[in-house]
Amino acid sequence: MLRVENLTVKFPSRFGDVTAVEDMVMSIDVGEIHGLVGESGAGKSTVGAAIIGLLQKPGYVADGDMMLGDTDLRRLDRFEAHALRGKRISMIFQDPQTSLNPLMRIEDQLIETILAHEDISVADARTRAVDLLDEMGIENAAARMQSYPHQFSGGMRQRVVIALALCTNPELIIADEPTTALDVAVQSQVLDLIRRLADVRKVGFMLITHDIGVIAQIADTVTVMRHGKMIENGPTAQVLGQPKEDYTKQLMAAVPPLDRKIARFKVPDEDGIITPSEARGNAAEAWLMRGIKEDPIGLTLDQVNVAFPGVRTSLWKKPDPYVALRDISFDVKPGTVVGIVGESGSGKSTLAKTLTGLIKPVSGTMTMGGAPLPGGRERARNHPSRQLIQMVFQDPFSSLNSRHRIGAILAEPLWLYGLETDKDARRKLCIDMLSLVGMPPEAIDKYPHQFSGGQRQRIAVARALLARPKVLICDEPTSALDVSIQAQLLNLLKGLQAAFGLTVVFISHNLSVVRQMADDVVVLRNGKIREVGASETVYTTPTADYTKRLLALTPVMPAAWRA
Amino acid sequence: MVYFIAKRLIQSVFVMLAVAFLAFSLFRFVGDPITQMTGVETSVADQERLREDLGLNDPFVYQFARFTGDMLQGDFGFSYRTRQPVAEMIATRIPATLELGIVALLISLFVGIPAGVYTALRPRGVATQAILMLTLVGVSIPTFVIGIMLIFFFGVQLGWLPTFGRGGTVHLGGWETSFLTVDGWRALILPAITLGVYQLTLTMRLVRAEMMEVMQSDYIRFATARGVPMGRLYFKHALANTMVPVITIIGLQFGGVIAFSIVTESVFQWPGMGLLFLESIRFVDIPVMGVYLVVIAFFFVLVNLIVDLLYVVIDPRLRIRDVS
Structure with missing residues (x-):
């Protein structure tokens, strides 16, 4: 149905044209789900945008053929192309939070789309919209349709988005990371829906994603892309099960498995990451060892409750507080890694903030190494834990000050905690530490924006280590990264943890990643602990229903496909 | 909703109290009201009697309370200069300023928003560049120069429009309006353009910047991908989202237009509050200045x-x- 041959997309720039996609070949049949995998910058989304004719300016299709049925997509003029969008090809975006117009009712957005392509009455359009929402699994659709997008939850919103993409019965839907922003439970529902639409309605899907688990679960065929080029394509089982190309093999090796813990990932080489030069890395290691010569420290939480004031809606009534964490009790044993898993809104990040003293619990006690750990502002600015507990944040793009050089960012903990008073010694130590985390010495005089996400996350780890911490709190440290880079960072964290006996609290929504890191696991849901236990026990024989469900719903590759 | 409005109203009361306090301080502490009210020939005894009569010897808080209370009842005191009640003076001037401000605002909206949308949708067009340059000139030239230039061309050289005053006005109840006569409209055009130019530029640039950002958003891209007609896409989806932040600034600016119409009013001898304020400053007519502030x-x-x-x-x- 869709046939793409030798597609080449270029972006003109001051230094000549940049080729974003080169010689891309793919075809999608009626009712087929075709996966497009690759890491960020591979050109996956550009292929999708080129097919639907929405390339970001000034990009243009330089060469190749794109045929949808008998229609040559490259020969359409502006108006024909726009008439075709929605009618024959439609699109689903990554984030359902931002892909609906916040100021319009769902109903108006649906009816408007139907009327744009079909000559039917408003009443008929409304009937079809209701039926469609019904089919998407939205209960009481006729009434719910009157609501605005923000009144739906994330999963429901993505259903609305799919209904919008589907309301004119297109032949092809380009789904650009449709489940990346969703929790596993919702993700599995949305994936089921997509599978059903392909089977029943015979819609062809182009499923763009970086999540190989998702592809493995529902795609019929798959294309692997890298640097704008097609690496390998074919039926999913064949490409992922018996990969021919090295890159596909490396990619598969970097995917963390859910069913077992592997000591170290085999990773493809990343540009700009160096193996630590022995001498420099050792210097930083020695410095860290000197600080951590005493025993590692553990944390305990006992009946910790965190609540936020609710939104005030009345002059007279005091609003009910929103309870973010309820009766949280668990131990982090010295020198171990505790994984915290849960879906969005489960209170994972609140827990991290509470431990670091950014939020004050309303009740309960926390201790560090036996000594009480005050919460929030009660923890003095110069409290020892402010140095001993360090944090690595999720988003490497906003957690480093973009106007400071790496040198200044790294030196801050050194002078702030009075660890190194001499300026030159600080600089040398920063360079050593960079080398320990696999960054070249030149990095010290650059700015954060000059690095990729993975490199920035390494810098963030180096910054945390330069405070000579005993406890490292990692809040989704890899969720913004590609799998191969995630694998590298996990290797790095594992290595550092083992070498320095760091106590690590590792927070993630990704169960496979946590399995690779954690000795013990805490499963959170809606601010409550559902299950605590040794990682192996929880993953192999979960007791809580919620944990069982999470494990069952996480998309995984068949074990046979793994080398 | 009710809570939201109530909160805003309470905040407003505090703002007004603060301003009233400023106005009161101006009246009470900038010079001695008695010496300004009386001439040199008034005896000291008479001055003291007057001071007692007017309650100027009472405690400060008591005086302020009385000042606020009088204001709430519509008693704004008397002008030093004309000996008329200030309330009356302001009331006769308010229509002129409000009409001027509203017309200036409408001009800025009806020209500024379409221009902003156009320049956002065709960021590289020749017309866009011309409009942007022209508006840059517009903001760079001070208001009074624009006013004088308009008077020179349309008033003096071409002789199309009057150069000062309100022209023909009609009394509607207590409101003196220039909207009902051709003469009134003719007199209104030049000052309104002068006053509106700055706001127009600001509105246009703001709409342009916001619109360009909104056009990049996911929901616009999604709407494009569903083939929503371009007209609806621009004017229903994009423009509504653009207006959310723009409205705040337009609102703040309208307050500014009313407040700072002083320059325009003096260039065109427009008998509004701004001109009254200028005259009051010249004669140190403090009660009028205080009330103007409020x-x-x-x-x-x-x-x-x-x-x-x-x-x-x-x-x-x-x-x-x-x-x-």
């Missing part, structure tokens, strides 16, 4: 309250959060 502050507060309510009308997210 009236202008009242406009600011009122306009901002309206803007807040408009916000709620446009953006369902604010409405619903309040209900749930």
